[in-house]
Amino acid sequence: SQQGEEDPQALSIQEGENATMNCSYKTSINNLQWYRQNSGRGLVHLILIRSNEREKHSGRLRVTLDTSKKSSSLLITASRAADTASYFCATDGGGTSYGKLTFGQGTILTVHP
């Protein structure tokens, strides 16, 4: 079952602006991952943040994790038209469930040139 909720469901911005997407989950996690999916294509792994980490950066991406609130956010700075895609958070409960991901509903990001 889906335990992740993402908001907004859709986000439309202009090139150069920042895009922030939020994800909430319900159960304890080992790590949380963010993925990108272009229309009708496979998933691209963006970043993984472990449960004992609070913030992580990768290029124009910044991810935060608040385990007390069971939430995470993905910030894309200086967005580009090529960033247009669906973005999903996914949680890994670890232990015997290691590698089994529970995905959020996703945010559709549209960046207008």
Add this chain to the structure above:
Amino acid sequence: GAVVSQHPSRVICKSGTSVKIECRSLDFQATTMFWYRQFPKQSLMLMATSNEGSKATYEQGVEKDKFLINHASLTLSTLTVTSAHPEDSSFYICSAPVVAGEYFGPGTRLLVL
């Protein structure tokens, strides 16, 4: 380059036929692989865990007799959709866990007429 491949990338079949989808890990061994399904405009749902050398484990609500999984080797898992029906039309994606996250295959789009 791709580290997990899937074949075929898309398949169209008649209702009642069976379809086999292959998932291969390239240049690494995967004792565990996961199969997900994604309906249009929805998120990914885990279907089953493919285990090399043992039976697959299925998520609640997934029919094991309909979705046959065989982890034939340390680099190959297959998903066979038996007696496919139009409601099985979906995007099927496999993944293999690695330390820093998951590698996803490019997906297989199945259309059952």
